[in-house]
Amino acid sequence: MISKMPDPTQLKADLEAWREQSGAQSPLPLMLAESLLSRAEKEREAVAQKLYQRIEACLEQRCPVASVSNEEAPSATPSPLAPLLEALKRETQAPQPKPLSKLDQQLQEQNRKLLGELAVAPQSEESTEVTTGLRAASRFQQHQIKHAKHRKVRIALEQKPENPGPLNPHMLAVKILNEIQAVSPAYLDRFVSYIDALNALQQSREHKNRKAARGKGQRK
Template sequence: MSDIRLEALRAQGAHLIDPIRFRYLEALARRTQSQPAAVQRVLRPRLDSAIADYVCRVDQSVSLPAVTARSAPRPSALIELNRYLHERSRDEPQDALPGDAPRASEMKSVRRFSEVWSRIAAEQQVSQAVARGPENAGPLNSHRLMLRALHLMKGLSPDYLQRFLSQMDTLLWLEQANRKTAAPEGKSGKRATKKG
C-alpha cells in the first residue's frame, strides 16, 4: 500500500513532472511500510522530507495541464531518425557522392522511381544474402550474425539499410580497385622474397 500523499499527487497528475523521482518516492514508501518499526523510524523522516521536496517542486513548476500535454510519450530515437531522413530526402535530391552536383533538371517522377528502385534493390540484396547464408552455422558465427543484423535493419529502417548498403558497395568497389593496383606489386615482391 502506497502513501496517501503520493496517491493524491498521482490523482492530480503531478507524477508526470518528474516520473523517475516519483517512482523513487513510491518505492521508498512501500519499503518503509514493509520494514520493522526501528527501521521505519529512520525511513519515515526521509520519506516525509522527500515528499515535501517533491510538493515544492510541483508548486514551482508549470501548471499541471501543460505538463500533462507536454509529457506525452516521445517517439523512439529510431522513429525520429527515420522522420528526419524522410524529410531530408523529400527536401533534397537523392543523396549523391560528394563530388556530384544535384541535377536541377531531374524530374520528380524519375527521382521517385530511382528511390523506389534502389530501395527494392537493397531489399533484394538482403533477401538473397540471407538465402545464401550458412544453414548450419553456430549462433555466434560472424557471417550469420551479420546477415541477421541486415535482416533486422531491413525491418526497422529500410532507408538506413539502403544508405548502409550504398556505403558498403562503395567500400567494396574501393577495396577491389585497390587490390587490382596492388596485385602486380605484390606478385613481384613475393618472387623477390622467394629467390632471396
C-alpha cells in the first residue's frame, strides 16, 4: 500500500509556527526539519516524499509525551535534544535482515563464484584465529566488487541512444536504473548481482549446448 505524501504547504506552515513559538533560540530538530524541507523542494517526487515524511516525524516529536506525576518525575521539562535524539535513534536502528530464500542463497553463491569473491565461512564467537590479513583481503575484494557494479551502472546510463522513441527498450531501461539509483542504491547493487548471475547462467547453458552439439557431430 502506497503511503500518502504529506502536504508540503502544510509542513511549511507548521515549521513557521514552530519557529515563532521557539523565539530567538531555534532547536536543533527545527533546523534539521527546515534543512530537509529546503532539500525536498529540489528533489524528484520519490525522494521528496521520503524527506517530507521525515519532516512530519520531526513535527510529531516536537511535543513531549504526557509525563508522569510530579512525584515520579523530578523534572517535568523535557530535554530540548530529546526529539533529535529520538529521530537519530530511529535512523540508526537497522531493520532485522530477513532470511534469504533458497533461490536467493543459490544466486548469492553463484555470484560469489563468478565475481571471484573470497568466501569466508561465518565465524563462531569462540573462533578468533582469523588473521587481519584475510579480513583486509576480504574487505578489499568486497570493495572491488562494489566498484565493478557501479561502473557497469555508469556505463549503462552513459550509453543512451541518440534519438530514442517513447517506447525504446534501451531508454526505458535507463529510466528504470535512474529511478532505482535515486530511491534505493542498495537495491540497485542487488539488482545488478541478479543480472550478472542470470547472464552467467545463460552463458554457461549456451556453452554446454555447444559442447553437446560438437559431441554429437563427432559421434556421427
